[in-house]
Amino acid sequence: MRLVIVRRIYQAFFLLLLIWSCLVTTVGDRWFELRGWPVTWLLELDPLVGLATVLTTGSLYMGLIRGAVTLAATAFLGRFFCGWLCPLGTLQQMVGAWADKHRSRRERAAGRQPHPGQRIKYLLLIGLLTMAAMEIARPLVAFMAWGGWIPPCVVILVGLVLMQWRNPPWAVSAGWTLSTAGGIGLVLGVMLPDHRLLAAGLQTGLLDPIPLVYRSISLVVLPLLSPGAGAIVVAGGLLTGGVFVLVLALSAWRPRFYCRYVCPLGALLGIAARWSLWRMGRRDTGGDACTSCGRCDHHCEGACAPADKIRWTECVLCYNCPGDCPERILGYATPPSTTGEIAGPDLNRRAVIAAGASGAILLPLARLGDPLGVGWKPDLVRPPGALTESEFLNRCIKCGQCMRVCPTHVIQPAVLEAGVEGLWTPYLDFRLGTSGCQHNCIACGHVCPTAAIRPLALDERMGRGRFVDTGPIRIGTAFVDRGRCLPWAMGIPCIVCQENCPVSPKAITTRTVLESVAGLDQLMVNQVRSRSIQLDLPPTRRSLGSGDFFLVGPAGPENALRITGHQANRIELADDPALAALRQEASAAVHVRLQQPFVDPLRCIGCGVCQHECPVSGRAAIRVTSENETRSRAHALLAGTGLPQPKE
């Protein structure tokens, strides 16, 4: 079997695996539901996820170790991941092949020549990794400044001396590096100890193709194609889907546009493949068997110029060129190409420094308004188990798995709700979901590949068993908006919120009041007949016989009588009108019995079921904000609560 066919089988398998992984990320035990499928497998094979989280957290979480295997294999084999596994690559290749049908051979070859823009992806990788690596820079700077201003000055001096040596040749670069590092240590560690220049964060998820394709399938394709039409409501579709469509559309213009110019994972794998043992290349011993027919370029996926000096780090191992070569001189073997290779990407030091510096400065700029401190957004409610915001942003790769698995789809991708940094991170939208955050559910943390949402045990979520002391996980607190609440503002009985509060004992309590009804509070009794009373009752659209209304006579509200029937200006009472001193010509007032809701912040967990169910469905009359969320001590609302305290 031709190797190209084998490759296509692999590509089809991994594309189907991706779609399957997204499809079954739904809570349930039917065969097409979660029931233990390894739905994060492909994300974990992605070494960029592993590497970036290692930089921000100093550890490689659970299955992310699979990425190390990918990287290790790439070091020997080249970018097999891009050509054989990556579903985004496969999709682009399919679109590219379709677009190529109408192109002449010359046009096809023209779109497959190496382009200087292919280095952009390396610069993006450097920028994104620098952003993540700032987490390490902080302790390094602190370490350098630990002994005051002398150690960094010594480092600068040593660097300056090295620069003067000029021999061996590395002395100059080493000198530059040392004096720069010393300078940074001196300025940021000693002179500006309270600076905010070393902000770190994980933003690889913006461009990493595996999270990109996961969220595109989970948040756009599957919701669009789900059989229960409109069952899954997802925010931000134009942006999420627009990026996906753009990636595919660009691949119709230039084959694998994203892989060539943008993909930071491809860049990482290209760097790892630099010294690989096996490689594509020309196998004609004399280097003179090539007729320069150019056919090897007709289907080349990587734009790596296989017949020329091959750009080996650009090759995605599509294996199209050996089959296209009429002379059969192209192949995958251990010796380098007979016509030579261009080993690495065309990067100069200035471009690398500029990319790194851009990555380093973006987050300090984004955080000048202190979005993780005093500038926090109270409307940003994260899923239960989400880490403290800075830790969360150090792990979230924007893959959308939590949003896909959420049984109520209350977890939504943020567009600007979580700030610029929080694009595509999960937040709870209590209007869009089919309910609030379900009390007995811990699904999101168990599909999160990086533990940005840590996997909770049900006991911890519910505050049972050994978690009785810490109490349930709170994601926020509900606040009653008394100006919008029907019983509070409009004299209309309601308390849907109280009924639906899933916490036991309930976090929403009510206070019962008897309140006069405007317009019906200064009446005169015309006639009393048994339990039936005729009043000078103005026309009203309220059905006073509903059971919630009472008639108050001269004997006062404490002797109010329930109204059991109402027709025009005649009302029926539940008891003898004399008990309320209602007799002819007596004054009377219609009162309504209201239960007004109160939230007990000691019990509220912020699940938002109340907000979802509130009949004021636009801007609900009870709304959850992230006040008092368990994950942040700074957002504590109550004295003596907050994060679990250390034991004495």
Place this chain on the structure above:
Amino acid sequence: MTDLNRREFIHRSVKAGLVSASALGAGWWLHDTDPPVLEPSTQALRGIPDFSKTSDGSPAMAIAKGSDRVDMVGRALGALGGINRFVQPGERVVIKVNAAFASPPAISATSHPDLVEAVVMACRKAGATDVVVTDNPINDPASCFRLTGIGPAAEAAGARVVLPTADQFSGVTLAGGRLIRNWPVLVKPLAKADCLIGLAPLKDHHRSGASMTIKNWYGLLGGRRNVFHQDIHTIIAELAALVRPTLVILDAVSTMMRNGPTGGSISDLADTNTIVAGIDPVAVDAAGAQILGRRLDQLPHLQQAADAGLGTLDYRTLNPVEVP
């Protein structure tokens, strides 16, 4: 395979092997099978140093009458046995003033600069090598120290003003405390100090009843301390347990009788012409309560502090020296 190729192949094999091994090795080394914990493991300090000094039989408390703060505090300190009883030559002193609001001294919402200056000078005269004046005010700190006159007065008398920047705070847990648990406290100035002097104006306080020398320690708390107003008496009683000062001085020369603790008008003030100084903050505050016209049952935190053995509620049993 040519010789050149073979050599290059070996060269490459080594490098590929290194990349591969470092990926796997680092992966293995950094592999973490435990989910992250919610709380970053910051270890809180167990309380703060105890600055109280053993009584040598000298009076525990003095009440001076008059209207000139400098003269009065001098007489009160003299009655207690002189400043040398509290500050030894070469010692470092922290004076915790009340600089809570960016308001002028005339409205008596903050420590009076004359009194600050007098106490700083007394400490310097006693041989203190370093006198720090500090507080974590409610309004903007720099504005508070400037507009209250405390900053310029302290510096003129030879003290350093320490503003409550983030690096001055550390998490502190009070043993047996319910509220002060891993809570940021302004401890850095206290870490190397030998004496702590509390300097508080006597004020009405709408929530707790009175703001006196123990409530003044609230200004050592950082973070979102306003949550403690939900449980004001507990937090004041816990502050009494957390902070054991060398000496406290309560300024009741011009007392804010209502609209506390900010006041804002001299019509809120009454000339009560008293300064109380002592080593027992509960007793000093009990005397202050009387000047303010509060019954002790209106100030549960004083009772709680006394019950916890932190001081004497019936200050008269300490036989305060009255300096007319």
